[in-house]
Amino acid sequence: MSSTPRAAQTDPNALDFIRFAVDSGVIAFGDFTTKAGRQSPYFFNAGLFNDGAMLGVLAQFYARALLASGVAFDMLFGPAYKGIPLGAVVAVELARLGRNVGFAYNRKEAKDHGEGGTTVGAPIRGRVVIVDDVISAGTATGESVRLIRAAGAEPAAVLIALDRQEKAAIAGRTLDISAVQHVSQEYGLPVISIANLDSLLAYLADSGHAELARWRPAVQQYRDSYGV
Template identity: 40%
Template sequence: MKKWKKKFIKFMLKKKILTFGNYILKSNRKSPYFFNMSLFSSGKDLYTLGKFYARALINLNLNFDILFGVAYKGIPILISTVIALKKKYNINVRYAFNRKEIKKYGEKGQIVGNKIYGKIIIIDDIITAGTAIENTIKILQKNKKIQISNILLALDRKEFGKKKSFAKNEIEKKYSCKISSIININDIITYLKKKKIMKKELKILTKHKKKYIT
């Protein structure tokens, strides 16, 4: 695992974005861990987060026109990422994000920011069953002139989707796009093993992996 990815896991643990317990996910599955990006609440932390996303985009070396954030959690991630790209790499990118409710007054519409065109990279926090990402893709595909080239996430839980296969693989095949992530659950397990920390949580994660994770 690359050094900057290890730093990302350490950062997630330090800020208690990654926590362990008994959780019910949006997909209605039980989970022994939870990844809650909404806990970021300071400019410093958001900028640090943005630098990790920016680093991931640089490593992917993708050609794109617009970065798109998924309402609601994806919006601050998106903004911190475009700022980090400009400040750290001097790359100025255009961005947009969606409203969950269509605005019926003023400029109206569901999209905020730059006009959607060309190659799009979607920015979000996590994938479990893939439901939220599918909803966003459907919004974007109303514009026939765009191409969703990649979806960048912080964490891929690497769990089965609606069928007995990766949720990630199901979406990639259905919508002809690529899903990338800064880390996945196997990276977290490897990190805890090598650091020899949180042995109880590691045991629980390993058990969960056998049930839901390929």
């Protein structure tokens, strides 16, 4: 079983990412119900990184986290649907930094005309990093791992924006490990996150904004109740 690299709560890249996500409205505070039915005081919606400027900055955070991890890789893979634009912009940023690698993604349904098949882009080969926004139940990751291995390539890591560090709810049961830890154990892969819930708590403690700081006790209580 591989270890799971995580963004340290004092990592400047992690804290800068949290600030960027909060300022962009991607991390919002309030009363939200998660997919697992939990009442959460915060919500992370990567779909709100929805213009060219934000995607360009987002790609920088992903690329920095990947390169800092030390994971060896030959290409990127973006699982449908959110992983497709994420993988694409990260590939562009890596090329800008001098690491020009291939990028591929999958279709939800196989195409039976034209080039056909279930994947688009570069041939899947070598060591492949899967790029996504978060890991919830690990379904998209599992599908990606199987597809990559079926192509004769090697999944190298999963790269995500935020590790929520909470107990996973999978197939109707709550685990004592997080979704990130579950994926790492299930597939023997490191999971690299730009930031995690501890990063968010550190940011709320030091942001200097009273409106944001008032949410820290609620986020901490949520961490205490559901965290790993």
